[in-house]
Amino acid sequence: MLDAIKNVKIHLIVLILVAASEAIGILKFKVGPGMLVLLPMLYAVFIGTFLGPKFLKVVKDKDMGHASALVSLTLMLLMARYGTLVGPKFFEILKAGPALVLQEFGNLGTLLIGIPIAMFLGLKREAVGAAHSIAREPNVALIGDIYGLDSAEGRGVMGVYICGTVFGTIFFGLAASFLSILNVFHPYALAMASGVGSASMMTATVGSLSAIYPEMADKIQAFGVASNTLSGLDGVYMSMLIALPLSNKLYNFLYRLKFGKPVEA
């Protein structure tokens, strides 16, 4: 860790990436019924990727190792901010009713569908990191804490995290529009489900829904924000206490089914 801290070059590169990305700011494009929103963090990860030896040769293998070693610590400040998003609304959320709390269990649908598909596609321990949750910041931090982000689980969670960052906003914006066309779920239910722990995904969903149902916009937004705030808090407990153990059990079960022998330790 100490070598990584002393690597001034890395910190300067990050500073430049941050300054440039924030200077570009948020870009929005209309795509069909949805909205494509590009956030500064996307430019930062995108440009960062191209600095390696394969492309621009600005950073060496040693520097890349140092940068990854620092990621899980850099997440902590954001986690603190998450807590402060929940705090002020704590009592409102308590009152917001059982629907808000119970819909969180829908997140378990993620692993029940995700782990079998990931393993069918040939992923191993990556499957647990990738599909135990929707892989937003608290989940990345949790996997980093337990397995380390250099592990197979870490690669899985980072992969889904990055895909979610790249496609998530457009995916959720469009999914909300399409599901509302099908008319199966009430707009309030679609709003509550948008709280998956990512502010940008929630914003995209709530944005599309408010445009489609302007007369319900106030309540749609309130439900979206409350649900997202709640996920920011209980999402991490849920992942640690239920989703991750369940993912490991499902993984071990499917592994035995697929390879006819238990997972080697």
Added chain:
Amino acid sequence: MNKILESTIVLLIVAAITLVGNRIGWGFGIAEALPGMAVLLGICILGILANTYVYKLPTVLYVITFGMVVTMPGVPGSETFAAWVSKVNFLALTTPILAYAGVGIGKDLPALKQTGWRIVVVSLFVMAGTYVGSAAIAHVVLKSLGEI
């Protein structure tokens, strides 16, 4: 002790970088955002201390809980803390993380290439699974409560 000191130094560096991004992207002056950033830093350090000395729970859990407690209505100073941290934009905190992650990704590019397309497919199912699962439950519960 060494580990805690090292973590603190890293957090200080990231905080400084975030303050610059927060100024450029969101227009909050560095001096204006400083108290909020100091609160967030303090919460992180307390979380690391709790993980080291109190009980070995994931640091994330401590950090989120502490952040919630200090801004909860009724807790002394909560309104002040909430007002301070509101000057540190939520998205401004995400950019440095992704910059470090982006610089580090190059190392894993060969591995990512190998699992790459599969991870993309898994991601789509993961997002759809979460969204449809949650919407279905919310719909049923709202209906049984008579809200819709």
